[in-house]
Amino acid sequence: MNRSLTKKATTALSPRKQPRQERSSKVVDRILDAALILTREQGTKTPTTLAIAQRAGLSVGSVYQYFPNKEAILLDLARRWLGAFPEVIAKRIAAPRPANRAEFQQEVDKLFVDTSRLYLDNATLMPVIEAITGNPDLRPIQNEYDDQIIALYAAWLQHVNPALEDGIASRLGVVMMEVGHVCRLVGLKRDRKAFDLIQDDVKTMWLALVAPYLDLN
Incomplete structure (x- = not known):
């Protein structure tokens, strides 16, 4: 993560939308849980958005509904x-x-x-x-x-x-x-x-x- 991030870049790392329903919250939890498991398994290697989606049992598009990139997930x-x-x-x-x-x-x-x-x-x-x-x-x-x-x-x-x-x-x-x-x-x-x-x-x-x-x- 670049230390020279601007406020615009910081905004780009924010979740795209906040889950307002229980179902949406569960989807976000699945994404975060999958990302955490992959970070533990892969050590210093950052998991890709595709890998996170696959581990969560979701499409990449579903992940992008909530997070603009893998950095926002982390x-x-x-x-x-x-x-x-x-x-x-x-x-x-x-x-x-x-x-x-x-x-x-x-x-x-x-x-x-x-x-x-x-x-x-x-x-x-x-x-x-x-x-x-x-x-x-x-x-x-x-x-x-x-x-x-x-x-x-x-x-x-x-x-x-x-x-x-x-x-x-x-x-x-x-x-x-x-x-x-x-x-x-x-x-x-x-x-x-x-x-x-x-x-x-x-x-x-x-x-x-x-x-x-x-x-x-």
């Missing part, structure tokens, strides 16, 4: 991937408040199980995510989700320590999100062993960062 997949993170963080806020550091670490472990799966299962989408990050026209797509994730991390920390000030919680949320994402990207570019070791390092950094603010024994 961009929608990236949105779906980004949109999965708020839910897994919200699960930790809904969990009982940890009474001590050991219980908080268990909650961190559970979060990492969920988020690691999102990274590992969608590793082939990372070039798309990085392209969004580096493109000023597309970056607002990621910023929207980043803001949600930071707010949820802050809410999680305040769930653990209700006395934690908003500004501090938000600042810690920024660091948690940025460090976690960048380090995982580095791990994905290596191998599974390196990914797991880097994840352990991130958890250690997280705990060292937030523990002084959480009032846990």
Whole structure:
């Protein structure tokens, strides 16, 4: 995805129409699911629109009714991937408040199980995510989700320590999100062993960062 995309080009990557009926939504889901399966199977090779249509059991024309090109499909997949993170963080806020550091670490472990799966299962989408990050026209797509994730991390920390000030919680949320994402990207570019070791390092950094603010024994 070219980093010099103009707003006109960005518009060209947007879905042609939004599904308004259940049947249309199911068609879009079939297209996105097929694209995701193919990206996992083909690694760094981008699937063609024809291949996506065939895997979805649709005609190419049916795919073009919803997406102008394969890049638009991958961009929608990236949105779906980004949109999965708020839910897994919200699960930790809904969990009982940890009474001590050991219980908080268990909650961190559970979060990492969920988020690691999102990274590992969608590793082939990372070039798309990085392209969004580096493109000023597309970056607002990621910023929207980043803001949600930071707010949820802050809410999680305040769930653990209700006395934690908003500004501090938000600042810690920024660091948690940025460090976690960048380090995982580095791990994905290596191998599974390196990914797991880097994840352990991130958890250690997280705990060292937030523990002084959480009032846990």
